[in-house]
Amino acid sequence: MADATLDAKGLNCPLPILKAKKALKDLENGQVLEIVATDPGAVKDFEAFCRATGNKLLGSGEEDGIFSFQIERVV
């Protein structure tokens, strides 16, 4: 269960990343942000974002063109 959710549907690069970064800042270490997006580019970008920032991509999925990501904040 996520501690916060971010609706990034309809937003294009780099807005999902920028908004996710902002939302993660409001979370504490170990809390989870759930993101929903429609930008197919976000799939690779969230993987890269998590690798570079050390935040943990717990999972991701796609259903009917809606992508979802669960990211755990790692401080």
Next chain:
Amino acid sequence: MADAGMDLGNAKKMTIICTKGSLDWAYPPFILGTTAAAMDVEVTMFFTFYGLTLLEKDLKLQVTSLGNPAMSMPMMGGHMAMPNMVGMIPGVTSGATMMMKNLIKKKGVASIEELREAAVLSDVRMIACQMTLDLFEKDKADMIDGIEIGGAATWMESALESDINLYM
């Protein structure tokens, strides 16, 4: 910790020299600058020549088909080429700008104002070129708050300690 990514920490730095002030060319530096900042990179952007206009409070950015043979706009399921020549006709530049801005909105692409605000909020260091201010008789009062004024040596100092230096 293996899970903690590439451990970029705060050590990584990037500079971008922004030299162009058209609507289309305003995107690459602000997209990469804000994204890098979101990935914990310390970013310095140096605005010189036409790029200086990107710091003005009131942005009036335009896009032109002149000298831009690759420009083709999606239209009614196809693409409309923008012949170089028509760019000379009065009104075509503002028409192309309006078309581009509509597309930007429709496709959920950020406005330059939005990206610039994100850059300010994520502590991107923005330096306006003193020489350009003098050359084009621009006033710092017309620029957004929070910027610095500097010259080539100011950028150079940042560039020397940066991992990535881009010129756009």
